[in-house]
Amino acid sequence: MAPVRKQAFAPAAAAAVLYLGLAWLRQAGFIGIYWGQIMDLALITTIQAVGLSLIYGFAGQFSLGHAAFYGLGAYVAAFVTRAFGGNTLTFALALAAGAATAGLVALLIGLPILRLRSDYLGIATLGFGIIVKVLLDNADKLSPVLGGARGMAGIPRLTTFHWVFWLAVLSVWLARNLVRSSHGRSCIAVREDEVAADIMGLDTTQFKTLAFVVGCAMAGLAGGLYAHLYSFLHPSSFDFLKSFDVLLVVVLGGLGSLTGTVVTAIGWVFLLEALRGVLGQQFLDWRGVVYALVLIVLMILRPQGLMGGREISLDGVLGRAAARGGAGRGAA
Template sequence: MKRLQVPSWITTLAVALLAFFGVWYAKQGGHISVYWYQVVQLAAITAISALGLNLIYGFNGQFSLGHIGFYAIGAYGSALITKDYVTKWSGSQTGALAWMLAGQIGLVFALVLINKLGLPVVKKRISSSLSEHLAPHEANTLGTLAVLLISAASLAASVAVALGLHALLAPALETIISSLPEGASRPLIFALALINGGSIAALVSYLVGLALLRLGSDYFGIATLGFAVMVYTALQNSDLVIETMKGARGMVGIPPWSTWPWVAGGLVLLAIVMRNMLRSSHGRAMISVREDEIASQSMGVDVTQLKNLAFTMGGFYAGVAGALYAHLYGFLHPSSFSMIKGFDPLIIIVFGGLGSMTGTILASVMFALVIEGLRVILPQGFEDWRFVIYPIILLLIMLLRPSGLLGTSEWGWLRAPLPPERDIPVPNRSLRGSAVSASSEEE
């Protein structure tokens, strides 16, 4: 029993470091081409996005087809900031950043305000106090009107907050960035752009979730698919609003700053956050929603809140992944975010195992390597056969292992930790003790 064991985090850290330095060494030593270097990065980026979707679908049980939409929002949202830094398309190096930060804070302010006001309660109160003088339907209409006015007022207040913040932020950011040397301001802008890509996507996914998460699972899937199509269409026409996004012609001039340390670092950091969240009371409650929603709410779990949490976090992951993707090739086109592409993360998580982080990361790597590997293996002129061969591989694997590569099991540190060993005191008056006959033990 008292076998000396290496703690799981050490083995996991070792494997992660090995993978990191393996790729790093291969790149620096010139053992892999730039092309394969990008493929490896794309695999890690896909893993981040797929982890987010697995949180929503695999762990929380909400079937979402809109993941690619959040990926796209993160990509364009971050690209606007870094392109600004390089080309000053908005007039100053940090103009886009200041606007986006101010806008997001304003929106959060509005959401908190509306939440704090407790509008349903306000409406009920107004209606009931009016109903002493008016007919019920009149009181009700006036109550609704009052609530709408309050909402409009809080939205206006948040716009004012955003404008005020922008007036403060814009010059401040400008001075900070211009006073820093190039070597410091560039990674700072990139980090801010990545976080911003994630937070915009998270904010949008929170709003989308607020409206859609009440739908049952299949309906939710269709509705989120609709969202993805909306984003796609908006991107095709984006040049009408922001000229530099170039709409269907594709956005160019994004600095290609994504490198293996950034991508791998992002993956590791986000994987740690997700693992710690899942292996806590919140994570267990989140998983219980997947297992049985009715039982879950009957155990005191606020199911709506946890669905929102999973969906918002998943959106954040997609946004960060999209932001890294935007800076991998330095070029964005709406067709990279079409519905068909949107199935990739879904395929990956089903293939890797719904509810398995290890499986997701493994499957992302395999997915990238198979798609790109086949391109090399197949003879000239047969490249398109990749899309025949890889579905066949998928089919076979799903037939042989219907719950995916790993099912819900995890490896190493990603596993749920065992409860600390201790002697559980059996109370005097337990079922095993006195109170009840012993026959219950022989079922």
């Protein structure tokens, strides 16, 4: 049992060491305020991308409305802190409210639309994303605080590196455990062949809904963090292109690979910011063309993505190292 406990403890210890190291670099000034904020955005994008990876990468449900749930979580969380004050307790409640709202809405729309398959599901989620965008544009008719097309300002800046780091770790841990559970394996079976899974007695709609709700709740959580990082929200931040951004991250990382999703999400955010700093407004004008070219080249050269469905885990590395050490001692 001792090796098992060590392997279970190792990822948590590694996360703590990484957190302390990054926090020290930021505190000492080696990572400036600007790039520290980009790091926070990269971790928020990681949470959002891990949610879509559950939906598309592991359950095989092609969703084009992920930014809609991102926006719902952002606006609900911002509304809570605007209404009840900006302290640690209300911030935690706001994040929970944003994630719960996104998950509940995903459940309500998922039950009817997840009976669709392939392109039809993508069109349905795209339509829902457009509905949410129009709703946010006219949200000031529901409450003047929401701002409508002018945007929502005055949001307290409560998102810190501590919050985004540990919530990103929690999201990856939850996704990993879900994928390795019997429910996660059922979702993978639905992805591989939904007809065969249905014939074998799996309630395919139930497992698709499970992945959809959990993934959208993660998007809502990421939205709440985003709202309190920049203190301003605008409906244009949650349009179709934002859904395409996170979809591109999941495809680039490799469908069915949490490791690929995490690495690509962090690298993608830093790469885009570096390109924006070098090329300026020209990059923003041609960003859509760059995204399309990257996707086309990837599909031609490496259609399975960067990781190709493989995972890299610390407990797996330690397990292989222990096995090699045991084999070496046995040979000796």
